[in-house]
C-alpha cells in the first residue's frame with residue numbers, strides 16, 4: 419500500500435479530528451489495481467484498513483482510507499453473478515420490508531440508491547409504486563434493466579440532479595456505510611424528498627451484541643464499509659440532516675444457503691468446507707435462510 423492511495427478524513431458526524439484506534443491496519447503491498455478490485459459490486463474483502471472511533475461523538479469509521487475516487491471507480495467496473503443469483507432471497511426480504519414501509523409512506527415515486535440488480539424496485543413496482551434506481555456498477559444496472567425492465571440510471575446521487583421535493587420515498591439498502599460522506603448523501607436525499615417524504619436505510623450495527631462478541635471477525639467489518647453506525651450515531655446523523663426516526667428495528671435478510679456458505683470462506687475456512695459439504699449432500703443450495711448479524715432497518719420522515 420502506497421501513501422498516495424490513501425486519504426485522511428475528519429469525523430463525518432461532528433467534524434472533529436480526534437479519535438482512538440479500534441483496529442489497526444493490516445496493509446501489505448496492495449497496488450492501485452488491487453484496491454479497485456476490492457470495491458467491485460459485492461466487495462466481500464475482509465478489512466485491512468484502520469478503524470477509529472471519534473472521541474467527541476462516537477462515530478466509528480475507517481481512517482485513513484482508500485481514496486474515494488478509487489472507490490467510486492472500482493464500483494463502476496466488474497460483474498457479480500453470485501450476487502444476482504441471490505435475487506430470489508432479496509425479493510422475499512424486500513416484500514416484507516415494503517409492507518412495513520407502506521404503513522408510513524404515501525404510495526407514489528420511489529428512488530432506490532445503490533439498487534444493485536433492482537430487486538427492491540421490482541417488488542415495489544409490482545406493488546404499484548413508480549420506481550427509479552441508481553447504481554454505480556454498469557454491469558449490475560444493465561442486469562436490472564434487462565431482467566426486471568426497470569429504469570436504472572448508472573451513477574451516484576451526485577451524478578443525477580433531481581428536483582427539490584420530488585420523491586415520496588428514497589431508500590438506501592446496505593449503502594450508507596459505503597458512501598464517502600454519509601452526511602452529504604443524507605442532505606442531498608433530504609432535498610429531493612417531498613415534505614413528509616420517507617427515508618429508508620439498512621445498516622450493520624457495530625453496537626449490536628453479535629458485533630461485540632465477534633470483534634474483528636464480525637462479517638460486516640469490510641474494507642468497503644467506510645462507516646460503522648450504532649443506534650446512537652445513526653440517530654445523531656439523521657437528526658443533523660433533517661429527519662425524525664419513526665421506526666428502528668433488527669432487519670433479517672434471506673439468502674440461499676449455498677451463497678451463505680460461499681461467503682463464509684472469508685471468515686472461517688472450516689465452516690466454509692463443512693457447510694458447503696452439508697449443503698451439497700442435502701441439496702440445500704437454494705433454500706432461503708434468514709440470517710441476522712446486526713443489520714438494522716431505519717424508517718425516518720423528512721422534518722418539516
Ligand SMILES: [Zn+2]
Pocket residue numbers: 429430431432433434472473474475476477
Ligand atoms: Zn465525531
